[in-house]
Amino acid sequence: QLVQSGAEVKKPGASVKVSCKASGYNFRSYGISWVRQAPGQGLEWMGWISGYNGKTSYAQKFQDRVTMTTDTSTSTAYMELRSLRSDDTAVYYCGKDVEITAAFLDTWGQGTLVTVSS
Amino acid sequence: DIQLTQSPSSLSPSVGDRVTITCRASQAIYTYLAWYQQKPGKSPQVLIYAASTLQSGVPSRFSGSGYGTDFTLTISSLQPEDVGTYYCQQHYSVPVTFGGGTKVDIK
Numbered sequence: 001q002l003v004q005s006g007a008e009v010k011k012p013g014a015s016v017k018v019s020c021k022a023s024g025y026n027f028r029s030y031g032i033s034w035v036r037q038a039p040g041q042g043l044e045w046m047g048w049i050s051g052y053n054g055k056t057s058y059a060q061k062f063q064d065r066v067t068m069t070t071d072t073s074t075s076t077a078y079m080e081l082r083s084l085r086s087d088d089t090a091v092y093y094c095g096k097d098v099e100i101t102a103a104f105l106d107t108w109g110q111g112t113l114v115t116v117s118s
Numbered sequence: 119d120i121q122l123t124q125s126p127s128s129l130s131p132s133v134g135d136r137v138t139i140t141c142r143a144s145q146a147i148y149t150y151l152a153w154y155q156q157k158p159g160k161s162p163q164v165l166i167y168a169a170s171t172l173q174s175g176v177p178s179r180f181s182g183s184g185y186g187t188d189f190t191l192t193i194s195s196l197q198p199e200d201v202g203t204y205y206c207q208q209h210y211s212v213p214v215t216f217g218g219g220t221k222v223d224i225k
Contacts, residue, residue: 033214035162043154043162043205043216059213060119093161103209104152106173108161 002109017080020094027075031097034079036090048102084116124217130225137193139220141206150210157202
């Protein structure tokens with residue numbers, strides 16, 4: 001199971017940090033991917049982090065603004081997005097990869113709505 | 119980046135109809151393809167992985183096929199609870215990419 005932090009409202013230029021707490025499996029044996037969905041739009045992969053060693057791979061689009069981290073002591077993954085713009089308004093999902101590398105996602109969090117508005 | 123093109127973008131079949139959704143990759147991805155269903159207001163759920171393997175707990179009316187660049191998701195007999203949007207995803211290489219989605223309504 002993956003449980004995400006609650007909805008956020010941010011101003012343009014601010015940062016947001018979303019958490020994703022895992023339970024029911026060995027966190028260190030799998031990766032966590034982050035996917036976002038703008039209102040009425042499709043799914044967009046943002047990146048992946050290894051639960052084992054914190055290795056990351058980010059989509060080019062977010063490379064300069066995103067940081068993904070983990071805390072293995074609490075089985076929690078984090079996604080921080082900086083320099084927010086209005087088009088970053090979206091539901092952000094974390095998902096458990098079925099293996100240690102970026103793969104398909106067999107478990108998803110409930111989603112976190114991030115609204116960017118002045 | 120590998121592009122995934124889904125078709126159609128939407129369809130409105132009747133209950134009991136056979137539904138087919140296609141996903142074409144811009145380069146060969148072997149069988150590194152998964153299909154997801156997203157019901158309105160919910161998180162996506164995986165239906166099919168490795169192009170044709172049914173995820174545990176998913177009804178057998180769902181099936182997948184394909185290899186290389188061309189893939190198909192089939193619903194053998196559409197049920198009312200199948201309303202939602204369906205996405206394909208490739209994980210052959212990073213960045214992982216998703217298709218644009220196919221919205222399925224009931225006529």
